[in-house]
Amino acid sequence: MSILFGLLAVIIVLAIAYAMSNDRKNVNFIGIGVMLLAQVLTTWFMFMTPIGEAVINFISDIFNKLIEFGTEGVNFVLGGVTVEENASVFFFNVLLIIIFFSTILSVLTYLKVLPFIIKYLGWGNF
Missing domain, CATH: 1.20.5 (Single alpha-helices involved in coiled-coils or other helix-helix interfaces)
Incomplete structure (x- = not known):
């Protein structure tokens, strides 16, 4: 269904x-x-397929590591502000990580890495 x-x-x-x-x-x-x-x-x-599962796990591990880096960066910038486990603090858990990823994408764009990837992965326009 x-x-x-x-x-x-x-x-x-x-x-x-x-x-x-x-x-x-x-x-x-x-x-x-x-x-x-x-x-x-x-x-x-x-x-x-097992190969596809391995690819997904590899990509997932990369993003999990990036999220760990972002979380450590947030802890460094905010001086170790602790958030209770049951508290849903959107600013700490989501927005600062989004800012971290946005910064990474901006740096990759400035270094012309992201446009290169987009150009050569997007070659198949029909």
Whole structure:
């Protein structure tokens, strides 16, 4: 049943995008179909094969390490302010980490690493 809801959601989003388009005659349906197929195949590969699981775990470990660095940076900047376990402090737990990641992306953009990655990973525009 959840697969049907997912398909229905994709159809609704595509219908809304088509309805709101200013130039409906030039919509590239083949490109949209190819990208949806690529997304389904990539998702299947990542979730149904041991290699895909290893890739997801590797990427997850990298981001977990970055979050640990961000948390240590927040503790350093704020002088070890402690937050109770049951308290939901959005500023400490979320916003400062978002600022940390935003800073990392800004530095990577300034060093021209991020544009390089985007240029060479995004070569397949249909």
